[in-house]
Amino acid sequence: MSHEIPAPVQRALDAIDALDNDAFVAAFAPDGYVDDWGREFRGPDQIRRWSTNELIGKQATFTNTEVTTPGNPLTILTQVGGNGFNGPSHFTFEITGDSLASMTITA
Template sequence: MSIEPHKPIADYVAANARLDADAMLKPFAADAVFLDNGKRFEGHNQIRKLFEEEVIAVKAIFTPDTIRNENGQIVVEGPAHGNFPGSPLRFTYRFTLQADEIRTLEVTL
């Protein structure tokens, strides 16, 4: 699926496919908030730790198959595959963008 109109999202998804923590973090604002199934991570240091411990460690790769605008957010859905129980699992990613950066990302099952 093409998500090119939303460059920060496309960059994040491409970096996730390579399991590259530095590149995954790059599209996020310095004070971004990442909500992961009820857990809150704020700023680059906490978000990097999340990527390293809960994404890269289990090789979780998100493969978007739908995208839509909803109430000012970009909603991207699709499965994530990796070395974790229940793989693949279907996730919903809700991105809030500002000035070509990811300000907030909420991930839910």
């Protein structure tokens, strides 16, 4: 069964596909954050630095992406590739308005 991906999450996923760090950071609310296996990066500067070092800067790719928990928060399971971490990961997105409040990465 396919579930709709909300616009803020889709913008972040599209930015990752395009390797566009500016668009990725812009998908988050000003006080939004990334939680990468317990390490938290809050606000646009920290999110940009994290992404440069660990996501878009590592040419990350997401394949075989599927929604595992619809709603808000929404969780996807994807196969991560690129020049950094490679393997399956869950990404949980919490949405506020038309932006991401958070993106949490777990096994």
